[in-house]
Amino acid sequence: MYNRKTQYQRLNHSVGYLEQQNCLPAFKQVHPEYKELGSHALQATLKRVDFAFNRFFKGLAKYPKFKSGRLYRGWTYPCTSGWKTHTTGDHGFLELSNLGEIRMRGRARAWGRPTTCTILWKNHKWYASITVNCDPVRETSTGAIGLDFGCKTAVAMSNGIKVENPRFLAKTSEKVKKASLRLRRKQTPNRKKKILASKRWKQAKKLVSKLNNKVANQRDDWQHKVAAQIVSSNSLVATEELNLKGMTRKAKKGSKRKRQKTGLNRSLLDVGIGAFKQKVKYKVEEAGGVYIEVKTTKVKPTQRCPKCWKTEPKDLSQRVHECKHCGFTTDRECDSFWRNPEMGGFQAYVR
Numbered sequence: 033m034y035n036r037k038t039q040y041q042r043l044n045h046s047v048g049y050l051e052q053q054n055c056l057p058a059f060k061q062v063h064p065e066y067k068e069l070g071s072h073a074l075q076a077t078l079k080r081v082d083f084a085f086n087r088f089f090k091g092l093a094k095y096p097k098f099k100s101g102r103l104y105r106g107w108t109y110p111c112t113s114g115w116k117t118h119t120t121g122d123h124g125f126l127e128l129s130n131l132g133e134i135r136m137r138g139r140a141r142a143w144g145r146p147t148t149c150t151i152l153w154k155n156h157k158w159y160a161s162i163t164v165n166c167d168p169v170r171e172t173s174t175g176a177i178g179l180d181f182g183c184k185t186a187v188a189m190s191n192g193i194k195v196e197n198p199r200f201l202a203k204t205s206e207k208v209k210k211a212s213l214r215l216r217r218k219q220t221p222n223r224k225k226k227i228l229a230s231k232r233w234k235q236a237k238k239l240v241s242k243l244n245n246k247v248a249n250q251r252d253d254w255q256h257k258v259a260a261q262i263v264s265s266n267s268l269v270a271t272e273e274l275n276l277k278g279m280t281r282k283a284k285k286g287s288k289r290k291r292q293k294t295g296l297n298r299s300l301l302d303v304g305i306g307a308f309k310q311k312v313k314y315k316v317e318e319a320g321g322v323y324i325e326v327k328t329t330k331v332k333p334t335q336r337c338p339k340c341w342k343t344e345p346k347d348l349s350q351r352v353h354e355c356k357h358c359g360f361t362t363d364r365e366c367d368s369f370w371r372n373p374e375m376g377g378f379q380a381y382v383r
Contacts, residue, residue, distance in 0.1 A: 070129060073108060073114060076109070077107060114129045115128050148163040156238055172264060173265045175266040176270070184197060201247050215236040269321065272327075279300060280301060340358040
């Protein structure tokens with residue numbers, strides 16, 4: 033990162049990946065401690081830097097920021113050299129060159145050929161993420177279902193089933209607030225002023241990270257279980273295309289309902305709609321099913337009658353659909369236009 037920036041500012045020369053890769057032998061002579069990682073891990077790090085700059089040049093991200101060594105949380109082995117897995121059937125261990133062995137708990141869900149390995153320091157623990165090239169087999173049925181996401185009811189299905197929002201963040205919010213208050217009362221370390229982190233500050237910081245990590249793990253586990261139940265009985269899943277970035281945007285300055293918007297954003301983020309949709313999508317595709325998203329701005333599913341296909345404007349407080357054209361009455365969340373997913377999904381997508 034520093035090499036690319038200084039080369040362009042001082043010499044007006046753009047440094048690419050190949051040029052930095054060819055400088056690795058000289059770099060390891062100046063910094064011999066990096067020899068233990070191996071050349072492949074260092075090349076993968078350079079590829080991550082190159083990827084960040086390419087996204088910046090395409091206008092997809094901001095200018096990459098410099099990260100010091102204390103913020104560097106891991107490295108990647110892009111191929112099978114430098115590491116090896118050993119298994120006994122139920123458990124095993126991971127062998128890293130020049131570092132040692134790490135015990136592994138459990139066994140893989142689907143056996144295959146390991147391709148890459150990433151070592152990551154997260155929440156005061158070391159993790160190893162191994163990519164396996166395999167052909168997963170996921171069971172599914174011939175059913176079809178439509179999904180509607182929300183904050184009070186996390187998922188409303190076209191068959192009438194509702195999954196309530198578990199509110200993992202709300203249940204632990206008091207503990208997180210108390211732990212955060214204890215952390216703020218401790219003196220914050222500052223490298224410029226040469227103020228070191230105290231033992232109590234580290235303990236308070238670790239507690240806050242532990243609570244937030246627990247909430248994230250609970251939400252991730254819940255999403256996987258619900259998504260697996262949906263895919264196990266349906267090969268066609270239709271849902272609405274949501275602008276999550278706009279839905280969770282901060283309230284405008286001077287808004288009279290700033291606190292209400294903050295609470296709504298917190299409830300939406302507690303469900304994790306974006307991650308939920310990604311899990312449903314890849315599970316359906318693994319099972320050989322079909323996953324479609326319908327544009328809500330064009331179809332308006334919660335305002336369209338599933339019987340006569342005419343729209344009936346409603347505000348958020350109205351939770352029951354009563355059509356003035358045909359007299360059809362139904363629950364707004366479950367049935368909207370998802371009552372017939374084949375018609376509501378494919379025809380709406382075509383229209």
